[in-house]
Amino acid sequence: MQEIERKFLVSSDAFKKEAFKSTSIAQGFLNSNKLRTVRIRIADDKGFLTIKGKSSASGLSRLEWETEIPKEEAETLLELCEPGQIEKTRYYVNAGQHVFEVDEFYGKNQGLIVAEVELSSEEEVFEKPDWLGDEVTGDARYYNSMLSKRPYTDWK
Template sequence: MHDKRGRDRSNVEIPFRNGYIESISRYGPVKAHPGMPFAGGRYLEMIMRQEIERKFLVTGSGYRNGASCKTYRQGYIVADTHRVIRVRTDGSKGYLTIKGPSRGASRTEYEYEIPLPDAEDLLERMCIKPLIEKVRYTLVHDGMTWEVDEFTGVNQGLCIAEIELEQEDQRFSLPPWVGREVTADPRYYNAYLAKHPYNTWEHKD
């Protein structure tokens, strides 16, 4: 079976093996627990976790030293204070992420890897414009992984550092290029920036 763009959507399902259903499509094999949701006939591999994240403004460029980097494009099908449905690409893969409301620094997150062409289609057809574009630098400081997002496009000039924790009261040291914490400020969340780009802000920190 082919879709409107001529892509092969046919699947062959393989019976349960080690508690999983395996489904084969032109995009390769994907796995799912029995009863998990599927899209376009393809079962999706889902990761569910409790996200605990702290956000900080960035005051220097030292984070670039020895860091790996990747370019992201992302958009939001739904973006409000109670729920978020996000589509993201990193150049080689696509992801669909659903997030619940924030409680302090914590929120529930479900993430599915989806075919890159589908993610690109969703970004163009269904997501709020403008899209979020950024370069993410990943590095380790004092045994902890930090991610620094340099925003481009309509959010050019904004740079935010994030650290994920195992518990909200976990202690960690701040790198010298980290400034004021903005975890509690909704303006610095990507879902807000999708509706209120940084270059439209009257007052910038």
């Protein structure tokens, strides 16, 4: 249950033409402590409960546990979450042997687009699409739990 991923800003919307699927996501946090987060997510018609541990020093890996729950239960749990719900569309884009998950945020995080790629090791090599911008792996400002507290539109 070790999650290893790298995160990047996105420099153009060219990824939308390359996406093979997209999903509407609403999520909130029951707990956003930096040592562990407890997230509730609704992705299209499915609900999920996710617990993530503290990130490694590099920001590349952390423990993650997730289970699907009924959408109705997820909707109820969202009402119990800390203030600052996240709304986004996730696009799935193939690049070489990997799938990038590209999140386009709405609401108070409007204007932010971030791409993540999951890896099997911290040293794994992967193909970088042309629309990939600066790497922000390990920059806590881009964690969804932080964006729920200090939205992107408040950064300026």
